[in-house]
Amino acid sequence: MTFLHIAIFIPIIWAIIVKSLERFIHRLHIGWYVLPVPVFLFIYFLTYIPIIKGGDVHYSAMHLMHHFMMDFNLYIDGLSLLFALLITGIGSLVVLYSIGYLSQKEQLSHFYIYLLMFMTAMLGVVLSDNLLMLYLFWELTSISSFLLISFWNNRARSLYGAHKSMIITVFGGVMMLGGFIIIGNIAGTFNIHEIIPQFELIQSTPSIWIAIILILLGAFTKSAQFPFYIWLPDAMEAPTPVSAYLHSATMVKAGIYLVARLTPIFSFHDLWIYSVSFVGLITLVWASFNAVKQDDLKGVLAFSTVSQLGMIMSMLGLAAFGYNHGYNDAVFQVATVGAIFHLINHATFKGSLFMIVGIVDHETHTRSLKKLGGLMTLMPITTGIATVTALSMAGVPPFNGFLSKEMFINVMYMAMDAPNNGFNNFGIIFPILAIIGSIFTFIYSIMFVIKTFGGKLNKDDIPQVPHEAPWLMLTSPLILAVLVVFFGLFPNVLSETIIEPARNAMLHQSIEEHVHISMFHGVNKALISTIVIFIIGSILFYFLKSWIHLYDKHPEKLTLNYYYDRLLDFSSLIARKITQSYMTGFTRTYLVYLFSFLSGLTLFALVMKDIQYSLPKLGQITIVEITITLIIVISTTMIIIAKSRLFSIIMLSCVGYSMALFFVFFRAPDLALTQLAIETITTALFLICFYHLPKLSRHEEQRRFKIGNFIVAISVGLSVIAIGLLSLGNKTFDSISQYYIDNVYKLGAGENMVNVILVDFRGFDTLFETVVLAITGIGIYILVKLRLSKGGRRNEKTR
Amino acid sequence: MEILTIFLSGFLVAAAVYLMLSKSLIRIIIGTGLLSHGVHLMLLTMGGLKHGRVPVLTEGVKDYSDPLPQALILTAIVISFAVTAYFLVIAFRSYKELGTDNLEAMKGVHFDD
Numbered sequence: 001m002t003f004l005h006i007a008i009f010i011p012i013i014w015a016i017i018v019k020s021l022e023r024f025i026h027r028l029h030i031g032w033y034v035l036p037v038p039v040f041l042f043i044y045f046l047t048y049i050p051i052i053k054g055g056d057v058h059y060s061a062m063h064l065m066h067h068f069m070m071d072f073n074l075y076i077d078g079l080s081l082l083f084a085l086l087i088t089g090i091g092s093l094v095v096l097y098s099i100g101y102l103s104q105k106e107q108l109s110h111f112y113i114y115l116l117m118f119m120t121a122m123l124g125v126v127l128s129d130n131l132l133m134l135y136l137f138w139e140l141t142s143i144s145s146f147l148l149i150s151f152w153n154n155r156a157r158s159l160y161g162a163h164k165s166m167i168i169t170v171f172g173g174v175m176m177l178g179g180f181i182i183i184g185n186i187a188g189t190f191n192i193h194e195i196i197p198q199f200e201l202i203q204s205t206p207s208i209w210i211a212i213i214l215i216l217l218g219a220f221t222k223s224a225q226f227p228f229y230i231w232l233p234d235a236m237e238a239p240t241p242v243s244a245y246l247h248s249a250t251m252v253k254a255g256i257y258l259v260a261r262l263t264p265i266f267s268f269h270d271l272w273i274y275s276v277s278f279v280g281l282i283t284l285v286w287a288s289f290n291a292v293k294q295d296d297l298k299g300v301l302a303f304s305t306v307s308q309l310g311m312i313m314s315m316l317g318l319a320a321f322g323y324n325h326g327y328n329d330a331v332f333q334v335a336t337v338g339a340i341f342h343l344i345n346h347a348t349f350k351g352s353l354f355m356i357v358g359i360v361d362h363e364t365h366t367r368s369l370k371k372l373g374g375l376m377t378l379m380p381i382t383t384g385i386a387t388v389t390a391l392s393m394a395g396v397p398p399f400n401g402f403l404s405k406e407m408f409i410n411v412m413y414m415a416m417d418a419p420n421n422g423f424n425n426f427g428i429i430f431p432i433l434a435i436i437g438s439i440f441t442f443i444y445s446i447m448f449v450i451k452t453f454g455g456k457l458n459k460d461d462i463p464q465v466p467h468e469a470p471w472l473m474l475t476s477p478l479i480l481a482v483l484v485v486f487f488g489l490f491p492n493v494l495s496e497t498i499i500e501p502a503r504n505a506m507l508h509q510s511i512e513e514h515v516h517i518s519m520f521h522g523v524n525k526a527l528i529s530t531i532v533i534f535i536i537g538s539i540l541f542y543f544l545k546s547w548i549h550l551y552d553k554h555p556e557k558l559t560l561n562y563y564y565d566r567l568l569d570f571s572s573l574i575a576r577k578i579t580q581s582y583m584t585g586f587t588r589t590y591l592v593y594l595f596s597f598l599s600g601l602t603l604f605a606l607v608m609k610d611i612q613y614s615l616p617k618l619g620q621i622t623i624v625e626i627t628i629t630l631i632i633v634i635s636t637t638m639i640i641i642a643k644s645r646l647f648s649i650i651m652l653s654c655v656g657y658s659m660a661l662f663f664v665f666f667r668a669p670d671l672a673l674t675q676l677a678i679e680t681i682t683t684a685l686f687l688i689c690f691y692h693l694p695k696l697s698r699h700e701e702q703r704r705f706k707i708g709n710f711i712v713a714i715s716v717g718l719s720v721i722a723i724g725l726l727s728l729g730n731k732t733f734d735s736i737s738q739y740y741i742d743n744v745y746k747l748g749a750g751e752n753m754v755n756v757i758l759v760d761f762r763g764f765d766t767l768f769e770t771v772v773l774a775i776t777g778i779g780i781y782i783l784v785k786l787r788l789s790k791g792g793r794r795n796e797k798t799r
Numbered sequence: 800m801e802i803l804t805i806f807l808s809g810f811l812v813a814a815a816v817y818l819m820l821s822k823s824l825i826r827i828i829i830g831t832g833l834l835s836h837g838v839h840l841m842l843l844t845m846g847g848l849k850h851g852r853v854p855v856l857t858e859g860v861k862d863y864s865d866p867l868p869q870a871l872i873l874t875a876i877v878i879s880f881a882v883t884a885y886f887l888v889i890a891f892r893s894y895k896e897l898g899t900d901n902l903e904a905m906k907g908v909h910f911d912d
Contacts, residue, residue: 587902588820595816619800619849629807636814636833645825652829655811659836662804666843667853667864671872678880682832685887689825692894709820717813724805724841735846737865744856751856753866758873769874776881780888 002060004074007044008123011037011116022109030108031099038091038119045084052081052501059129059193068132069190075129078501082340083126083250083257085498086347090249091119093476097355098241100472101362111151111239118144122250126257131180131190134258135173138222141251142169148246149238161234164564168221168231176218176258182211183265196264196508203268212272215262216279223255225313226283229306230560236298240358243298248305248350253343256309259316260339264508267320277317277415281433283310288440292447292544293551297357297367300448301350304393307437308346311408314434315339318415319506331414337495338407340502344494345400345487349389352480353448356386359473360452363466369447374457379468383453385481392484394445394537395438395530400487402530409434410526435529442537447544592708595716602719606726613729625665632658645690653683670754804844811837824890824900828883835879839872 014037018030025033051058058076065071076084095115102108121144124137142165150162180190186205187195195202202208219225224232235247246252259276266272284307291303315335322332359382360375361367376383388399395405412434416427459465468474487494540547582589635654642648656679663672740753740761748756758766811833818830846868854866890900897905 585906588822591820595820616847617850618802619847621800621803625800625803629803632807633810636811639829639833640814640817648826648829652832655833655836659839662840663843666848667851668843668869668872669853669855671843671869671876674873674876678876682880682883685884686825686828689887689891689894692891706820709817712820713813713817716816717809720812720837720841721805721809724808724844725802727845728801728805735865735867737846737867740866741854741863753854753856753863754869754873757866757870762870765870765874769877772878773881776885779885783888783892 001062002074004058004060004076004127005062005072007041008074008127009120010041011119011123015113015116019109019113029099029104030112031095031102034112034116035092035095035099037116038088038095041119041123042085042088042092045081045088048076048081049497052076052078053497055501055504057505064133069130069184070132071130071191072133073129073191074127075193076127077505078498078503079257079260079505080126082344082498082502083253084123086253086344087119087122087126087250090245090347090351091115093351093479094241094245097244097358097473097476098239100470101241101358102239107151111148114144114147114151115242115245118148118246118251122254125254129191129193131184131192131195135177135180138176138218138254139170139173141222141254142166142173145169145235145246145251148242149235151239151242152237155237157234158237161231161237165231165235168228172218172221172228175214175221179211179214179218182208182214186211192261192265193508199265199268202265208269209271212266212269212275215258215266216272216275219255219258220279221255222258223252223309223313224283224306225255225279225310226286227560229283229287230564232306233299233302236296236302240298240354240361243301244351244354244358247302248354249347252305252309253312253347256312256316256339256343259313260319260506263316263320263323263506267323273317273321273324275317276320277314277430280310280312280314280317281430281437283307284314284437285310285433285440288437288444291444292440293548294444295369297360297369297372297448297452298354300369300444301353301357304441304444305346305350307441308342308350308393311434311437312339312342312346315342315408315411318411321415321418323507325418331411331418334407334414335411336503336506337499338404338411340499340506341400341407341491341494342404344498345392345404345484348480348483348487349392349399349401352385352389352477352484353393355473355477355480356382356389359469359477360466362473363464363469365463366461369451371458371461372452373455374453375466376453378457378466379453381474381478382469383449385474385477386453387449388481389477389484390445390449392488394442395533398488399484400491401484403488403491405438406526406530409438409529410524413525413529431525431529435533438530438533439537439540442533443541443544446537446541592712595712599712599715599719602722603715606722611726613726615729616731625662628658628661628665646687649683649686649690652686653679656682668754670752800848801844804840804848808837808840808844811840822902824893824902827902828886828890831879831886832883835875835883839875842868842872842875 014034018033021033022030048058058074060074062072062074095112098111098115102111118141121137121140125134125141128134128137146162146166149165150158152158183195183202184190186202186208187198189195221228232247232252236243238247287303287307287310291300291307294300294303315338319332319335319339322335325332357367359379360372363379364372364375366372392399392401395401409431412430415430418427457465582593632655635651635658638651639648639655642651656675660672660675660679663669663675740757744750744753744756748760750756750760815830815832815834815837818826818833821827821830846865849864851862851864852860854863854869893905894900899905
């Protein structure tokens with residue numbers, strides 16, 4: 001255990017401290033007390049950069065449940081450090097922003113507890129080396145995200161969004177756990193850095209595709225890939241700082257982290273390469289296409305996040321493709337660097353854009369693109385930040401989005417030209433999808449800025465006339481916007497410090513070649529494509545009004561949300577139908593289930609087992625016993641067919657007294673005595689009960705013969721007979737009764753063996769049998785005496 | 800003899816099941832009474848019937864019938880008596896409170912028996 005282990009838990013510990021000190025804090029916003037935590041952690045993780053840059057990694061092990069191979073091992077290499085810096089860095093900015101965004105009337109301590117819990121979970125995901133620990137933190141991110149989305153839990157939409165994201169991400173998480181367990185069983189360990197050297201073993205396992213599918217389900221659901229992206233737009237009901245933090249910069253990148261982290265293990269498999277790259281590309285195109293039609297600012301950004309995640313994912317798929325064909329493959333180089341670089345860029349510009357939306361919402365009380373417009377003159381700083389970041393998202397130079405977008409398109413051309421891409425002539429599909437996606441990205445980015453800030457201000461439409469936001473809210477997006485410009489102009493600051501170590505981490509070995517990102521590297525296909533994207537995008541945006549109604553032709557029935565809702569309704573309907581079909585509420589039905597199962601099981605056992613049978617010496621039958629048997633049979637039949645209840649009670653006591661006679665003839669005097677006494681009392685009780693029955697009841701009539709009941713009864717009876725005969729014919733060892741017979745006088749000082757067994761050899765039975773009698777006595781007394789009606793009132797009136 | 804009692808206890812159990820499947824509460828309780836009779840008979844049969852003398856120590860007798868099943872049945876009789884008595888009082892109270900002994904009528908369903 002090192003300080004790193006504690007560092008992960010600092011946020012959650014701090015949350016508890018802040019909550020317990022809440023009552024002493026009145027004047028200052030709680031956020032100010034929370035802010036030092038992410039800042040401190042950010043600085044702490046910055047100190048790892050020199051180590052990582054030198055090609056070293058930091059590993060600290062801690063045994064947790066070593067027996068189950070679940071160790072709390074932490075591993076810092078380029079990839080995890082990159083994510084840790086994103087989490088703590090953006091986390092600091094988000095906390096700072098939320099101080100301005102959330103008023104002190106809100107449940108602030110809850111908000112910060114969830115947020116800090118999320119921070120711990122996310123740090124755990126990216127720093128854990130153990131797959132099981134990773135899963136643990138993974139689900140903690142789902143839970144804290146659930147809590148944060150439903151922060152305003154008096155709104156139905158928040159609850160719906162939280163529920164949806166919980167179901168989808170937890171579904172993926174559990175699938176992923178299955179994949180982890182398969183991998184862990186093959187490799188004999190759950191530590192990623194012990195699994196990677198065994199990739200040959202994994203490669204030779206034929207059914208490894210199951211694990212790949214399961215793990216990718218986890219990654220795709222978390223990172224909102226097609227078709228699991230549907231939770232993310234609904235998660236926009238969360239407070240905007242949450243959207244900025246979780247649903248753009250950190251949590252949705254957990255899936256990307258997982259894919260990047262496991263690339264050295266799975267990249268050999270075509271399934272991994274093609275599903276990651278194609279699901280990514282489809283997500284990119286589909287989400288960017290859908291982003292254009294959104295009216296809500298956060299809706300645009302949600303779909304934009306999905307599409308950008310798809311873009312990163314597709315680059316990771318091609319990175320795996322390149323990895324499979326050798327480390328020096330050009331595709332691998334560009335794809336890896338592009339993915340990592342865009343990951344950083346997306347976190348910067350998308351975080352900033354969300355905060356801008358939050359400011360606009362805060363100042364005008366609306367997020368609808370139909371109402372907004374003309375905010376440029378009123379909110380110049382906000383406009384400036386929004387323009388810079390949106391242009392970066394569109395991929396316009398000189399911002400950082402341009403550089404990663406260039407790499408992306410470059411990778412797609414390389415994939416098309418790559419000799420073994422497995423697509424022969426269809427490789428052209430890579431750049432085509434990429435260009436289509438980029439065109440729509442360009443359109444919605446421009447639309448975002450112009451519709452919000454350009455045009456005229458319509459004072460009647462918006463609930464509140466805005467003015468420039470306070471500096472408290474502007475600081476965080478401003479810092480991010482500065483980073484956007486800075487990384488755009490000086491990308492190589494990042495390349496050596498963080499991108500190269502991250503690349504080496506994905507490779508799981510260090511390569512010498514340095515990354516060098518430049519703004520302009522000659523006129524090539526990528527540059528021409530970018531220019532084409534700008535031109536087509538501008539034209540399409542100019543004529544947006546004439547084709548936007550095409551979206552209305554997209555029917556409700558073809559959306560994934562429709563099917564998700566139907567699936568939920570359908571499953572609850574089916575579950576209810578099934579339950580209602582067998583849980584009838586009638587005791588008779590349940591008894592039929594029980595008895596049928598009993599006789600069915602007996603029948604099954606009889607058929608399955610071959611039976612050996614040898615009857616022991618049997619007792620002799622005399623005429624007396626046949627007579628008693630006949631009496632019992634006749635009186636039982638009378639009970640069943642009797643018209644009156646009184647008659648059936650008499651017949652029952654007749655059976656009871658015949659039993660006592662049986663006991664006499666079977667040499668059991670104590671039993672006969674007890675049976676006689678008890679039968680008398682029982683009959684008396686029955687008669688009391690009978691006396692109080694409603695006088696004129698239809699039950700006095702003769703009962704109809706029920707064939708169904710009869711069949712069940714006969715089969716149970718036959719089962720009992722079969723079991724009895726079989727056990728009679730299969731005595732495996734002698735009775736232990738000889739011991740009692742021998743020692744009844746010697747040890748027990750008595751001559752009546754049954755009584756000595758009852759009170760001496762097996763006295764405990766008798767003790768508790770007495771307790772049973774006592775309990776029923778008390779119970780009967782209470783039943784008769786205590787008469788509380790529903791309201792707890794003494795109710796003397798009985799019907 | 801044992802085969803006869805096995806068949807008899809099977810018959811008792813079948814009759815008990817048939818009664819327990821009916822709707823009237825009192826018939827169900829009668830059914831449980833018959834069921835316990837059937838089970839006691841089966842218990843006794845499994846220990847062997849009519850071998851040896853009454854299990855009371857007597858001078859010069861070596862062969863006794865098995866005392867252990869008898870002890871078990873004695874316990875079982877008392878317990879089933881206690882439970883039956885409790886059931887009966889519950890039935891009695893339900894008549895008093897609900898005015899019916901029909902299980903389905905207690906559930907609020909219109910019965911057609």
